[in-house]
Amino acid sequence: MSDLLATPVKPLTAHSALIGASFDRVCDPIEKIVLDMGYEVRRETARMEVDIPLGQVIFDADGAQTRVQFSSPTPPQLQMLKDLYARRFESLGLAAGIKWAKEQQGGMPLNQVGCTIADVTRLSPGFARLRLQGGFSMFAQSGAGLHFRFLLGPEGAAMPSLDENGLTFWPGGQEAWHRPVFTVRQLGKDADWMDVDIALHDGGRTTQWVAAVQPGDQVALSGPSGSKLPTAERLVLLGDETAMPVMMNIMDNMPKTAEITAALALRHPDDMQDPRRSDIAVAHCDMADEDALLTKLAQHLETDRGAYVFFAAEKTQAARAREMIKAAGWPASAARAAGYWGK
Numbered sequence: 484m485s486d487l488l489a490t491p492v493k494p495l496t497a498h499s500a501l502i503g504a505s506f507d508r509v510c511d512p513i514e515k516i517v518l519d520m521g522y523e524v525r526r527e528t529a530r531m532e533v534d535i536p537l538g539q540v541i542f543d544a545d546g547a548q549t550r551v552q553f554s555s556p557t558p559p560q561l562q563m564l565k566d567l568y569a570r571r572f573e574s575l576g577l578a579a580g581i582k583w584a585k586e587q588q589g590g591m592p593l594n595q596v597g598c599t600i601a602d603v604t605r606l607s608p609g610f611a612r613l614r615l616q617g618g619f620s621m622f623a624q625s626g627a628g629l630h631f632r633f634l635l636g637p638e639g640a641a642m643p644s645l646d647e648n649g650l651t652f653w654p655g656g657q658e659a660w661h662r663p664v665f666t667v668r669q670l671g672k673d674a675d676w677m678d679v680d681i682a683l684h685d686g687g688r689t690t691q692w693v694a695a696v697q698p699g700d701q702v703a704l705s706g707p708s709g710s711k712l713p714t715a716e717r718l719v720l721l722g723d724e725t726a727m728p729v730m731m732n733i734m735d736n737m738p739k740t741a742e743i744t745a746a747l748a749l750r751h752p753d754d755m756q757d758p759r760r761s762d763i764a765v766a767h768c769d770m771a772d773e774d775a776l777l778t779k780l781a782q783h784l785e786t787d788r789g790a791y792v793f794f795a796a797e798k799t800q801a802a803r804a805r806e807m808i809k810a811a812g813w814p815a816s817a818a819r820a821a822g823y824w825g826k
């Protein structure tokens with residue numbers, strides 16, 4: 484597991500449910516899923532504790548039933564944890580006999596922010612920037628994820644809301660929603676606006692939406708989620724255009740003492756942005772050359788032992804990057820290679 488994703492669990496909020504099935508019937512498959520994903524499980528005769536980056540889930544035997552309690556450091560993480568487990572219980576055939584405690588009903592899911600489009604700017608040949616106005620205080624907390632999902636629903640659908648069990652209700656069904664992942668490029672000082680930079684590409688549903696969107700339009704997003712600001716003192720950042728927002732965010736928000744080397748693969752040289760720090764020179768290569776970033780990665784794996792390596796690009800490139808990082812004997816905690824989009 485990446486250290487970027489590891490969240491120390493300090494439960495702030497807790498919700499619970501009672502499942503109408505025995506402890507072993509519930510915990511055997513859940514334990515397997517969690518262990519397969521590389522996370523920790525502590526299991527005794529009548530109690531199981533699961534720790535994942537979103538929070539902690541505790542299962543206790545309760546006669547012929549099983550009590551389950553969810554706790555997370557923040558309300559958005561709690562919502563994601565509950566929704567994740569509700570889907571998991573359903574896929575394991577456990578949903579029919581479940582009673583959710585009524586801690587939270589109605590209104591918006593705890594990880595959802597309703598926003599207004601304040602501005603749409605064409606930044607460069609391949610990029611548009613949206614300024615969103617809304618309550619982004621959760622994104623401003625230290626240790627918050629750098630990412631979110633736009634919630635683009637079917638024509639005329641209402642925004643997702645909470646059902647009577649405190650779970651996210653998706654009008655038209657969850658599959659009908661396009662939920663692409665994007666990155667906070669910049670957050671206002673009072674967390675009342677956020678900029679997001681969007682790489683425009685043919686056939687992209689977000690590209691089509693951005694072409695039609697007008698100041699004053701409403702949109703919802705869910706977050707914060709995903710990787711946080713790294714903590715390393717020395718970093719190598721390598722990414723394609725979809726990773727430019729996260730790399731710029733990292734370069735702009737890491738302490739000035741952090742030593743950063745960066746390279747971006749772009750379709751258009753004119754898309755290149757400048758980090759605020761003038762001492763960081765960002766190298767450029769052509770995104771059409773699928774080996775360009777990997778060649779740079781190979782060089783850094785030779786020369787930058789001890790640095791934290793971040794790599795994000797098309798998913799087959801990310802898979803190759805993971806193999807190279809492993810083959811170089813790089814500690815897993817000092818690298819992350821993520822697929823940001825797929826062909």
Ligand SMILES: Cc1cc2nc3c(=O)[nH]c(=O)nc-3n(C[C@H](O)[C@H](O)[C@H](O)COP(=O)(O)OP(=O)(O)OC[C@H]3O[C@@H](n4cnc5c(N)ncnc54)[C@H](O)[C@@H]3O)c2cc1C
Binds near residue numbers: 689690
């Ligand atoms: C953690 C994370 C953070 C991200 N942050 C950003 C960000 O801040 N800005 C950003 O622009 N992207 C970002 N991305 C990438 C973005 O989520 C994907 O590109 C996503 O597919 C965009 O959705 P869409 O609606 O534009 O395309 P879709 O409608 O989902 O895709 C349509 C087609 O376009 C292709 N496609 C998707 N993305 C691209 C692309 N970039 N270039 C060429 N073809 C593509 C797909 O293969 C698909 O066939 C991020 C991804 C991740 C995982």
